[in-house]
Amino acid sequence: MPETTNILISGVGGQGVVLASEIISAAAMEAGHDVKQSEVHGMAQRGGSVVSHVRFGPRVFSPLVEPGTGHLLLSFEKSETLRWTGLLNPAEGVIVMNTQEIIPVTVSQGLSDYPHDAVERLREAGFRTIAIDALSLAKEAGTERAVNVVLIGAGSPFLRLDQDLLRKVISERVPPKYRDLNMRAFDLGLEASGG
């Protein structure tokens, strides 16, 4: 039986993590997979740390990715990438991350330090890490709001899903006048990650 694909999408509440997960889940379903997706709503979303789990394959039971089994961590914020590394498969897990920094209040209050060198730490630990400036690429595509589509594009070579299917699902979910902009965002992300 082919194994289940385990994807994690992390970021800060309000960044569009949930929407990105829904796009990936919808594409997986269109590809004929059984799909489970899970994240937490409510208080956690008020600027807090957010992670969404997406699992797909022939038959998926649990909606949660077990620690040590994730195939891809798609991260919307630099420091948030570190938080979820324990969920990745230590040998095969790939990280595609945004280098954007959103400083938590605990750091501005002097209660903790911000890991500006997160990318280096991840590479030192041996994770294949692709770091891109998704915010700039989104601006280049036409709006900061396209950050999540840039990141889906960047992560697409590792999603084990057909890229045209992802493009199709994104197109269906955005207003027609933003379709081209989002396709550009997807391609810029894909290009930046070397896909």
Next chain:
Amino acid sequence: MPRMLLSGNEAIAWGFRDAGGHFAAAYPGTPSTEILEAIAPFPEVYAQWSPNEKAAFESAFGASLAGARVLVAMKHVGLNVAADPLFTSAYTGINGGMVIVSADDPSMHSSQNEQDNRNYAAFAKIPLLEPSDPQECYDFVGLGLEVSEKYDIPVLLRSETRLSHGKARVHTKEGRTEVPLREPDLRWDKYVMMPVNARPRRVDLAKRLSALAEFSESGGLNRLEFGDRKIGIITSGISYMYAKEVFPEASYLKLGMSYPFPEKLVRTFAEEILKAGGTIYIVEELDPFIEMKVKALGIPCRGKELIPEIGELSPEIIRRAIKGETYETKPVSGAPSRPPNLCPGCPHTSVFFQLNRLKANVFGDIGCYTLGALPPLSSIYTCICMGASVTNAFGFAKARGGDEAKRTVAVIGDSTFFHMGVPGLMEMVYNKGVNTLIVLDNRTTAMTGHQVHPGSGKTLKGEETVALLPEEIAKAMGVNHIQVIDPYDLRATREAIKGAMAHDGPSVLVTRRACVLLPEERKRWEALPKFVVVEDRCAGERCHLCLRLGCPAIFVFEGKARIDRTLCTSCSLCAQVCPKTYNAIFPENELSEVKDA
């Protein structure tokens, strides 16, 4: 069959619509909120936000007597509020089918406790359905309505966070089955629960329960799945999925209806497993609800001695508990703690900033504003349940008396005020309280994702309706000291709080400013110039007063304050806080004038 990617909550909504549901009511609460939001667009179903769960339950019950198929949804603690009608509705029974959805929150992702509401089914003596995935959420709502009508009893359908918010493929029916309203049922001997009627209804309830126990054995909701007989797992709800992930080959007794308890099925399952020399495990989240009943049958099994009773389960926890194994991991440390916080420009910020500086005894309530308890605002000392701020503050002030009573303040959101704050205010006025009530009126139910409420002037279906004002309610209750202010005015906020605290009698302060996340507000502030710190004017570590707002947009760079443009909502509070001697924060369009000066 059409298939869709649905969350458990959305699947419940579709299940209700397709099963001919007529009337749905709820008060928003994570993780249940999306059920009514998903029902609202269906033209075939009447749907409403009620002021609280008790009102929602009772309205739905009334609609059931009118012959409608009804659904009432709430988070776990909401059922505490609706518990009064719940218990008696088991005695009376219903007319049109009634499904009560309780969405529990193990691990308290967005709740004040993690009570296991399966206990309510046994406590109130009503059948309990426990779906394991969104498909079963969809199917069980229709089944629940049928069971409710057939056995004349409301049915509790229990979901939880990972099921309510988890998405999966759902195969739906080819559309809605229209079910006509039943004839109204107003038999006084069935619904007037005075002793002469309640006593026979109690006996009748016992009869209905024993019929339901038979259904629990043979109705198909409880399923034997024999595989490897060395491991026999009795489980329900989402725990079934976690267990299947870890033990795909094991034998299962999957309980879709765990109350009334299917004793015969459990005995059959246990005999098979024990005969083969296997071990029986009870895998369930939170309380040993199933385990206690299995043990009461004298069946040897392993449950809470292995599986934690606290917090949500996961495949990892079950793997470690039963197999003693985990997968290898390689965590990289260094992520700073990132607790949730009030948003940049949150209109509650200035109120907490000033309450902290005025050293008030602040009693909090349920909503985003509970985050005012966290540093640096650090100004709330309690958060118990909906509406408790008002009455907790009243009691505290009453017991202390004197100046301390006057320094006692309750803070409550507008939606929470309408939910359960109003009777508290009555308590405060009637029993001669001297404390202050601040209604943080951000014009919406913000925490759960901006639902309308009795102060909005709109219904869930988007119709125009009356808009209640907290200050007018306070006035009608006889409060003399009432003030309404804009919390974006930092000085006015301070003066108003001081004035209310000084007043010798109950006082009500309404701080009115719409939540920055509301679409119309977003449009307003997105058009405004962002605020910036003039670096050479910022006093840096000698001051850092602006950091005490706890605004996520303000951070320190090389000792000086800086504002993240992408987060700033131009509320101007930081510029108001910045001492006149430094005068370092301005809207960016005024910057050139400042630099020239």
